[in-house]
Amino acid sequence: MRNxxxxxxxxxxxxxxxxxxxxAGLSGCVGPTGPVxxxxxxxxxxxxxxxxxxxxxVLDGKPxxxxxxxxxxxxxMNPMAQLEGAPGGYVDNRWVLSTVTAxxxxxxxxxxxxxxxxxxATYDMLPDRTLVPHMGGESLDASAQAAMAYRLxxxxxxxxxxxxx
Numbered sequence: 388m389r390n391x392x393x394x395x396x397x398x399x400x401x402x403x404x405x406x407x408x409x410x411a412g413l414s415g416c417v418g419p420t421g422p423v424x425x426x427x428x429x430x431x432x433x434x435x436x437x438x439x440x441x442x443x444x445v446l447d448g449k450p451x452x453x454x455x456x457x458x459x460x461x462x463x464m465n466p467m468a469q470l471e472g473a474p475g476g477y478v479d480n481r482w483v484l485s486t487v488t489a490x491x492x493x494x495x496x497x498x499x500x501x502x503x504x505x506x507x508a509t510y511d512m513l514p515d516r517t518l519v520p521h522m523g524g525e526s527l528d529a530s531a532q533a534a535m536a537y538r539l540x541x542x543x544x545x546x547x548x549x550x551x552x
Contacts, residue, residue, distance in 0.1 A: 423550035424448040424455060427518050427539035430464070431507065438465035440475075442506075443552040444518070444539055446482050446497070457482040457499055460552045461506070478502065487511075496521060507537070516541040 424446040448455030462475040480501035495512040502508035507520035
């Protein structure tokens with residue numbers, strides 16, 4: 388009888404542990420825990436092998452925020468690197484929004500602080516909220532034209548797991 392009692396406690400504990408693990412795993416699939424300024428995704432060159440990498444960026448903050456925390460996930464698209472188990476990268480740090488005016492135009496510029504040298508750290512925001520890497524200089528037109536191939540497209544707020552990467 389005693390062994391049966393121990394076994395039933397073990398089963399209950401196992402069930403509870405399994406439920407906790409499942410809940411923790413699914414919690415990442417629901418919405419964000421706080422306000423999200425925006426989420427973007429796209430492809431950018433890795434600068435070394437000639438292959439691209441998938442980039443996902445989430446900026447935490449209210450719609451009128453001037454800064455907050457960003458979350459960036461990069462996945463290598465190089466088949467050889469993937470076969471060799473090359474990990475993607477994940478960076479969390481602060482972002483700051485500035486307003487830039489040049490040639491009679493005003494736009495938003497997002498600075499990602501603490502970004503590794505292999506990633507773009509500054510983006511110009513186009514009127515449709517598309518982010519293009521800032522390529523230097525003060526003209527949005529020149530920057531946007533040179534960087535459009537590396538743009539990050541805005542994800543709609545009603546997309547699955549918006550604000551989570």
